[in-house]
Amino acid sequence: xxxxxxxxxxxxxxxxxxxxxxxxxxxxxxxxxxxxxxxxxxxxxxxxxxxxxxxxxxxxxxxxxxxxxxxxxxxxxxxxxxxxxxxxxxxxxxxxxxxxxxxxxxxxxxxxxxxxxxxxxxxxxxxxxxxxxxxxxxxxxxxxxxxxxxxxxxxxxxxxxxxxxxxxxxxxxxxxxxxxxxxxxxxxxxxxxxxxxxxxxxxxxxxxxxxxxxxxxxxxxxxxxxxxxxxxxxxxxxxxxxxxxxxxxxxxxxxxxxxxxxxxxxxxxxxxxxxxxxxxxxxxxxxxxxxxxxxxxxxxxxxxxxxxxxxxxxxxxxxxxxxxxxxxxxxxxxxxxxxxxxxxxxxxxxxxxxxxxxxxxxxxxxxxxxxxxxxxxxxxxxxxxxxxxxxxxxxxxxxxxxxxxxxxxxxxxxxxxxxxxxxx
Amino acid sequence: xxxxxxxxxxxxxxxxxxxxxxxxxxxxxxxxxxxxxxxxxxxxxxxxxxxxxxxxxxxxxxxxxxxxxxxxxxxxxxxxxxxxxxxxxxxxxxxxxxxxxxxxxxxxxxxxxxxxxxxxxxxxxxxxxxxxxxxxxxxxxxxxxxxxxxxxxxxxxxxxxxxxxxxxxxxxxxxxxxxxxxxxxxxxxxxxxxxxxxxxxxxxxxxxxxxxxxxxxxxxxxxxxxxxxxxxxxxxxxxxxxxxxxxxxxxxxxxxxxxxxxxxxxxxxxxxxxxxxxxxxxxxxxxxxxxxxxxxxxxxxxxxxxxxxxxxxxxxxxxxxxxxxxxxxxxxxxxxxxxxxxxxxxxxxxxxxxxxxxxxxxxxxxxxxxxxxxxxxxxxxxxxxxxxxxxxxxxxxxxxxxxxxxxxxxxxxxxxxxxxxxxx
Numbered sequence: 001x002x003x004x005x006x007x008x009x010x011x012x013x014x015x016x017x018x019x020x021x022x023x024x025x026x027x028x029x030x031x032x033x034x035x036x037x038x039x040x041x042x043x044x045x046x047x048x049x050x051x052x053x054x055x056x057x058x059x060x061x062x063x064x065x066x067x068x069x070x071x072x073x074x075x076x077x078x079x080x081x082x083x084x085x086x087x088x089x090x091x092x093x094x095x096x097x098x099x100x101x102x103x104x105x106x107x108x109x110x111x112x113x114x115x116x117x118x119x120x121x122x123x124x125x126x127x128x129x130x131x132x133x134x135x136x137x138x139x140x141x142x143x144x145x146x147x148x149x150x151x152x153x154x155x156x157x158x159x160x161x162x163x164x165x166x167x168x169x170x171x172x173x174x175x176x177x178x179x180x181x182x183x184x185x186x187x188x189x190x191x192x193x194x195x196x197x198x199x200x201x202x203x204x205x206x207x208x209x210x211x212x213x214x215x216x217x218x219x220x221x222x223x224x225x226x227x228x229x230x231x232x233x234x235x236x237x238x239x240x241x242x243x244x245x246x247x248x249x250x251x252x253x254x255x256x257x258x259x260x261x262x263x264x265x266x267x268x269x270x271x272x273x274x275x276x277x278x279x280x281x282x283x284x285x286x287x288x289x290x291x292x293x294x295x296x297x298x299x300x301x302x303x304x305x306x307x308x309x310x311x312x313x314x315x316x317x318x319x320x321x322x323x324x325x326x327x328x329x330x331x332x333x334x335x336x337x338x339x340x341x342x343x344x345x346x347x348x349x350x351x352x353x354x355x356x357x358x359x360x361x362x363x364x365x366x367x368x369x370x371x372x373x374x375x376x377x378x379x380x381x382x383x384x385x386x387x388x389x390x391x392x393x394x395x396x397x398x399x400x401x402x403x404x405x406x407x408x409x410x411x412x413x414x415x416x417x418x419x420x421x422x423x424x
Numbered sequence: 425x426x427x428x429x430x431x432x433x434x435x436x437x438x439x440x441x442x443x444x445x446x447x448x449x450x451x452x453x454x455x456x457x458x459x460x461x462x463x464x465x466x467x468x469x470x471x472x473x474x475x476x477x478x479x480x481x482x483x484x485x486x487x488x489x490x491x492x493x494x495x496x497x498x499x500x501x502x503x504x505x506x507x508x509x510x511x512x513x514x515x516x517x518x519x520x521x522x523x524x525x526x527x528x529x530x531x532x533x534x535x536x537x538x539x540x541x542x543x544x545x546x547x548x549x550x551x552x553x554x555x556x557x558x559x560x561x562x563x564x565x566x567x568x569x570x571x572x573x574x575x576x577x578x579x580x581x582x583x584x585x586x587x588x589x590x591x592x593x594x595x596x597x598x599x600x601x602x603x604x605x606x607x608x609x610x611x612x613x614x615x616x617x618x619x620x621x622x623x624x625x626x627x628x629x630x631x632x633x634x635x636x637x638x639x640x641x642x643x644x645x646x647x648x649x650x651x652x653x654x655x656x657x658x659x660x661x662x663x664x665x666x667x668x669x670x671x672x673x674x675x676x677x678x679x680x681x682x683x684x685x686x687x688x689x690x691x692x693x694x695x696x697x698x699x700x701x702x703x704x705x706x707x708x709x710x711x712x713x714x715x716x717x718x719x720x721x722x723x724x725x726x727x728x729x730x731x732x733x734x735x736x737x738x739x740x741x742x743x744x745x746x747x748x749x750x751x752x753x754x755x756x757x758x759x760x761x762x763x764x765x766x767x768x769x770x771x772x773x774x775x776x777x778x779x780x781x782x783x784x785x786x787x788x789x790x791x792x793x794x795x796x797x798x799x800x801x802x803x804x805x806x807x808x809x810x811x812x813x814x815x816x817x818x819x820x821x822x823x824x825x826x827x828x829x830x831x832x833x834x835x836x837x838x839x840x841x842x843x844x845x846x847x848x
Contacts, residue, residue: 011634011643013450013460014602026437036437037472041463044632048461055479072616072633073623112613150635152814274726280712281705284726288704291780291813293728299736300726302698302708308723308766312736342732356715389715 003029003062004038006052008077009149012041012067021151025064025158031208032163033176033223034062044068049080057140062170064162067149069133071112077146082120085139089118094128126161136165143169175227177234181218181241182251184402185416188216194244202233207241213391214398215250215257247409248416250402257401258286264408265296265346272404273342274300275313275334277325277351278368282397298342303334313337326351326363332380335371347373348400352383354392367420368396372403372413379413384420427453427486428462430476432501433573436465436491445575449488449582456587457600458486459647468492473504481564486594488586491573493557495537501570506544509563513542518552550585560589567593599651601658605642605665606675608826609840612640618668626657631665637815638822639674639681671833672840674826681825682710688832689720689770696828697766698724699737699758701749701775702792706821722766727758737761750775750787756804759795771797772824776807778816791844792820796827796837803837808844 042048056063068077096117123135134147134157147154204224222234250257274283284300303309315333323329339347352368359365371380385395399417466472480487492501520541547559558571558581571578628648634641646658674681698707708724727733739757747753763771776792783789795804809819823841
């Protein structure tokens, strides 16, 4: 099925904002077996929107349109759609009710929000529970999906509403099976090399790579007319990918590394406490982003200053002055200190130089020590992470989480990210 | 000058790869005063390329086309251009010479590379020194720039070749001035209402809104042919926007709220320590994402469990059992506790119910207490944040940071986000 994506918004063509949502939409469509012939970015311009929609009718079997559905004066998608397709705007009572409810709740009027309730005649609202409506409009047998441009809403509606409906609307007996492996510790190229023979071995099998730093998403898709054959190829390919990637797979599909760590802790009767320096809370933030994390996460400390490392974690002044804050010894004492203080059975600690300044010849920017204290012992590794401050912090937190996952799942003390040669 | 960008390559529409180069090209054009009306991504498809080029002739004053210039069989841009514009492909001797030189150097033939030397009649090569040629073709007075899709080459040729030539070709460049205000505490609609009269008051002035949760980005753009007039309108509009938004502006352009908080602390001789419960490290993570934050951030604690609140921060057992972990009193003791422990002059604390579970009738999901301890006193406010766990956490951290910014900059204890009615 050939379709196109139209993204609307002045910010998209100004070059001020990097648009990643279209990539997400394209990727989801592709992974579900729908082809995209064209992606067009245009501004909040009545005539441009109208022309682009009319041209889509000529060439596409389905159309995804994002953006321009908000309440402000530059949001003109609905008006443009109505013009392009010769339809009236009609007040949608369900949405209008939601808006009035929200007004009562706030105790003040939402004057511009009424606009959100005026949709082109024939629009079927995708998410009647929200008041930022996405909708489906079928015109000349072509499904047009209109979605909000706000990434979180867009991604949510794409997965929960658009894909299931497309499957019904464009049902032509094409069977699609798909699975995404989230991988950490191998580069895209390394993964690609591993799979070289696999992809060409089977009809209807394709493997997509989507770097989602610091992880790489590997999506296996199998399409075909024969459901049995598709299932067979899919099972073979999934199994082979699991073998090839092994412990580098940190999560599958909607699961995440931090969710998996949480489940493994729960299963092992483990409770975790963290001590962070250069990641400044990122590790704690990722863990506590999971609902129910209080069951397996007790506390964290962000010991950013040297004094706080002494005062909070009881790292000796001697350790800090002799070995330095970024050292094997300090990392070890941090992990053991937080585990002891919190009375937990697991402690994770990170100390390093995220940059851009603070590097030395011995310890350049990107040098990070990670320590993992388990009920058995404390392991420490030195890493050298590349990239910006942001990347070093992200890689350090991911490596620490992944290391704990590997220990909890396989009992191994070998981290997924390759340690630096000098480990002391 | 209105133009468009056409990016060619199957990988761009497959969703397998996230394209960032078009954002770069758009940004460079915009910053140099050239407007872009449209960005189109299409595959390596002869007919699609031909149609898109023909349509560009109808609507654009200049066109940038990237990709499909390589040596492999799927690179068909030159062929498509020749067809679309009715021109022959002609062997470019300079490029052909380069290719043969490279062959001698390698000691083996480069069979497919000859293709790179066959360019549409009239093409002017932009970088005669390289053999991955970009070129300029002027057709019906419209400059078409063809550039390689490889990001590094593309960005290089864009800056060194395209922009200087565009300046000469489109001599009456449009003057553009632009600024982005990052706003917190007002909704998109509220901002829009404030600006209702402003936008229509001046020619060439436009105001764009881009929700960048939990902030809203407000971009003021002024375009025109008369640089003096543009500067005048821009200064007037910027000043007016600053007046209208006032303290709700948390940062301007590339600046961020956390960077501003850092600078204000530094200026005031302030050092901050944080105590987080429901945000789980997000506050610390945002602060320490700023290079040099060790100058004004001492430490943070993530006291997730009740026991950790007692042990780490010295919150009394009575406070926790009588008032609860999510209470005015606990938030106050958390902020004062971390300030005292760290020996800093500022303490920020957050405790609340991020959800999805854990809410009660008195304290529903989204209830968050934030406390700010300053050298003078400790202020506490109760908030009710809407949305998912992720949104509640993001709003809580933003509100805390913004509150400190307002105190440091204006000496006020009034937060930017509206507190809930019951503040105890």
